[in-house]
Amino acid sequence: MADCNVDVILKNIFDSKDSNNWTPSDKIPLVIKEIEEIKNDINSFLSNSDYDIATILKEGSEIYADSKALVEEMELCRQEIEQETMAEILKSIEKHDQLVKELQSVNFAIDIVYDVTQCGKYVKEFDEGREAQSFTRAIEAVYDLVQYVEMPVEGFKYLELYTNTKNTAQLILNNLLHDLYAEWDRLVNYIVRTGPRKTIITITLNLEDTIIVNDVLNALDRSKKLTEKVSEFAQFLLKDVITPIINNDCTVYAETEVLMTVTVNHKQNFKPPYDAVIANLRLLFHYLSNKLNVEFNGVNTIMKMVGQEICHAFRDVLVKDCLIDTIPNNINELQSYGRITSEIQDFQLFLTLVKFFPDEKLSILNYINDIDVLFASKSCQYFLETARAIMFKDLSISMSIGVENIPEANVEPKATFDAHVEGALKILDETIPRSLFYFPRCMISKTTQELLDLVYMMMEQAVQCSDVVSKKLYNTTRLVFELYDAVVPYHHENYLQTIPQYVALFHNNCMYLAHNLQTFGDKWLILMEGRELDYPISFVDLVQKLRDLGYKHLTLHMQQQRKQILDNIRSSDLNCIVVKDVLSDNAEAAVRQCLRQLQLLKNVWIGVFPGNVFTRLMATLVNMFFDELIHRVCTVEDISMEMATQLTEIYTLVVQKAPQLFQDSSDIDNHVKSWMKLQELIFVLGGSLKDIEKHWMDGVGPLAVHFRTEELRSLIKALFQNTQFRANLLSKIK
Template sequence: MNVNQSQLSRKTDQKDDIKMTEYNINDIIQSIVCLNDGGWTPSNVIPLVQKEIEKIHAETIQSVCNNSFDVPAVFSEANDLRAESQLLIEEIKTCKHEIEANTMAEVLKSIESHDLISKEIDSVNFAHSIVKDAILCGKYLKEFEEGKKLQSFTKAVESVYDLLLFVDKPKYGFDQLEIYNNAKVTGQLIMENLVHDLTLEWDKMVCLNKSTEENRTTVSVAMTMGETALCIDVLNALDKCKRLDEKVSQMSRFLLDDILVPIMNESCLIEEHENGSNLRLVFDHKVSTKPQYDEVIKNMTYIFSYISKFLDFEFKNNTTLMILLGRNISSEFTDLIVENVFIHTVPSNITQLYSYDQVTTAIEKFQGFLSTVHFFPEEGYTLLSYMKDINSLFAERASKYILESARTIMLKDLSTAMSIGVEKIPENSDKLKSEPTDVDVIEALDVLDKTIPNSLLFFPRCMISKSAQELLDLVIETMEQAVQSSDIASRKLYNTARLIFELYDAVVPYHHEIFLLSIPQYVALFHNNCMYLAHNLQTLGDKWSNLMDGSCVNYAISFLDLVQKMRNLGYKYLTMQLQQQRKQILDNIRSSDMNCLIGKDVLGDNAEAAVRQCLRQLQLLKNVWIGVFPHNVFTRLIATLVNMFLEELIHRVCTVEDISVEMATQLTYMYNIVVQKVPHMFHTQMDVEKYVVSWAKFKELIFILGASLRDLESHWNDGNGPLAVYFSVEELRSLIKALFQNTQFRANFLSKIK
């Protein structure tokens, strides 16, 4: 079979020498049949096709004969291979039958033996595991006893802790034994006893107590820790049983909440025992002021020095109790001391800000000390983190201080007064020492003189509260600080200055409300304060801008919008006071016989008393207002009240239909008292005639009450006399009818009054 395969291979290797003609059927058909010629028929074409087929058949035979393949040999070789394959199949079937009959029985028997052996091995391993676990439990208990004999908390805790870890996740089968339950309960009881003993040892080494009384709190600290075998043993044992973090956390929280934070906020007295192991801190609640930063740093340095003496020793690799203490509270401590102490050291004025280095130096020194005692790590913590926003903090601090100072000033007594202003406003402002030569400048100054009143630059002589001047001085001081500050602080101070006047509007009327509604002098001073502040607000923005000259300011500086608001505040309470005074005058008149003259022949004594009371009221106002208000303001205010008073007296007479001779005489007497008293209520008697509109009419009314008809006729003078000037036709006719009987002369006179 191998020989034949070799021959076949040799023959087939010659196939590359065979060359056959390639036929294209389409080309042959086109050569036989002309497709473009529609006259051909199948009978004509068939002979040609047969001839072509015979030609191809002959060529095929020739090609096969010329081929190097031995086709019969190939067929013979294929038959031999088929016979050999059949023999191999028969042999395989025979082998399969023998395997199934003999070998499989032995294999099945071996598998059964293997399963039995595996079960026996598993049983032995299970028993071995249980025995091993029981021995391990005994080993842990034995190690505990050894640690107990050696008085080693660490070794005892380690053995019990390992035992509890082991019984916490027991292997299968061991948890079904009674020894497992006994070991678990025993381990838990032992661990509880150990923790109790360790807690007692800890409490002996760290004793923290606090007692609170009515006005003070006392904190006692006693420590005996040190780098001793017992102390290290206790700490490692607590660490092994996961109780050290809890103890350190409790100590840290007590230290922070009951010692460090109170030191930041309250007065503290520290007393140390002679042996140096006991410390006593007394916090006095009666002292309301917060301690200064240097006092806080001093007390805290003392506290940390004390505790580091007992806690700053290594009990395991690179670990001390001071390090653990710092990990617990250093971050919170930093935030609290910055918020409660160091933020308050930020100065409230620019002068203190320039000398702030001594504060930061003290804080840096304190921070270095905390790193030395290992409360702070070497890097990562800084007590001066707030310094990155020092400009904003300064602005906030200065603003708060200024507003608090302003509020304190506003609460002061308004009656503490001072004189201010000029007696007389100059008619022409001072000429410039050197006259400008520029024509445009001269023209601009001329327009300025004509359009802006000279009084804009001067404030009339009057009295104001000293607190108003203090408030203005505070604003000017704020301006001066703003010039020397950074952009952030400067803008904040500008807004603060504006807030001062907003605060004035809210605080002063509210705080002094009772006095402003009841005491005329308070109202006068408050009015002047508002006018004085408004006067300065007109130019305050320009002054500020001049001071800020050279600085890049990207916001508008102006106080003009507050001017009218401040004036309106003064007007409001002055108007309320005038209305109150007017009401009192009218009430006095209307509560007497002057209220209704109809049907009366004679007035009672209360009429004259009411008039005199009104005059006393006006005189009192004169006494408390003269010299307080500016001259012109005082004159106009008194003139307004006097004019109202006179109009009321005139109205009472002009509305009566019948006035007896006796009543006319009484009215003349009372009204003459008014004429005598009123001029003395002004700076000069000429002011009455100039500012009291009803003064001439009132005097003419007195004349009417005591005159005859002929006198009246002469004063009428055909509509050209004083009566025609001050009285209307209706008023005059009504007065004549009320005062005189109906006679022909009266009728003739009345007919002339038209």
């Protein structure tokens, strides 16, 4: 049968040429015709089909009839069930619910009776335990009873019997625990009596391997209170016995088999040696082992429980407060440290044998794994503490150091080098002064040399140590010099502000340390030759820092000396020449005081500073003193004859005394710039106009060299009256 496309058929029918003028009656015949053709096609298709359509339709009709009969039969069954069977089912359900309620009531009563019976059973067991004088049986019964009444069945807790039983059980348990605690205190007793000079600790242990002791221990264990009591005793041992033995002078003595006395003597700044600590701990643990290794529950002992509680804390305290201190601070003692570790290992074995240490080999010697780090820290701490102690010492205890004169270059046969190398060596020889390698003769504090000896010792030790220790020592050596910068000026501050000798020695100390640091890094590198270093070694950056430190305090002291000189002058009549005709005695007294001050500085500084440094410092102060004296006169507008005479006498005294302030009297000519100017000022004060004219010599004489034109003209106007001769002289001085 060909496919029938309804849309195509309809389109063919209605889409004709006269599609716009058709009526339904026109199209109906066409539609009917198409339907008939389709029917014929269907009949033709069915007749040619492989299936027996008629038979299929017949069978379908029969199945429909059977199904309809079955549905009617099922409906009849449903009606019969609803009317008869459901009534019987409802009666059965009602009877079942009644039986369930009766069963629940019976079970409820049985549970309550069972709980009452169990409580009675536990009470009976408790009575039997007390009659047998067994704490263990009694505590087990009461403990079980207390736990049982904590989870009662429904209904039991509403009975008056439940409340009475629960209260009675708790009361009995509390009384039993009180008796057990009393027994424990009898077995394990300790008293601490603290006094101002010593603390006495007595420990009494009556633990024996007897039935009574085992009964008490098992009862405490069953009530879960043994761990609490043992922990309390273990913490007492750690805090009040073991820690004082490790940190104080102690006497451990077993008075009897059950009594031990530990006497802790209170001594300030005392640290017991490690061997004394180990000896005392051996006595303590031997006593504890004899009394606490009592087995209960077949395997456990009090000693093991004490060890489990505090063994790790004990090890940490022993290592931190005692054994760490045994690590030496020098390489020679470190090499023989094996003897100490052997003793510690023996002590560790002893602690294992007495069952204080567990079987997993808890080691005291774990700190040895970091021996290099610990040794580095210990030695560095020792060196820093030693250096700090040296820095606190008196600076005035001094010693001579350095050379008087730089030795001449030794004539040695020259090796043959390449022309470029020889040229470089020549430039180096011409550039670097020989004074770089020599320190001038002066005085330094002995503590400075002591400090240098210490850092040289640190350097020598670093060379013999591992890279970790060596690096740590190098950094510590640098830290020593930084510590010097921080500690010495602060600790000796008062002396540096008031005592010139201290300032001089401190300045020299800084210069001497800086001088040594210039080559200290090279010496270190030479000794470390052959080792691969991952850090640079140099101390050159500290050189200028130390020099600046010395300069700073010397400069401050020089300013203080200058201020004293200026204050002396400015507090006298020399500061008010303009308002006086005659100077009082305080002017000469002020000048003499300044000279005495400078003389005192000479007496203190000469021989302490290097010669050239002393000369420069003294020249600086003297020149400032002269400048102030000259300034006092050159700024006055009018000076009387009497005052000029007084000034001449006072300044002449200065000229006579000043050369004595130097090692060589000629030093004043070479280093004091105002020396000749002061002498020329004295000449002007005591001379005539004619003498001044001769010294002026038309601008080429001594006065022209040392005085500015304005100064000289002002001085002449102040000293001499206005005459024609003065006017002529002033006209020449231009």
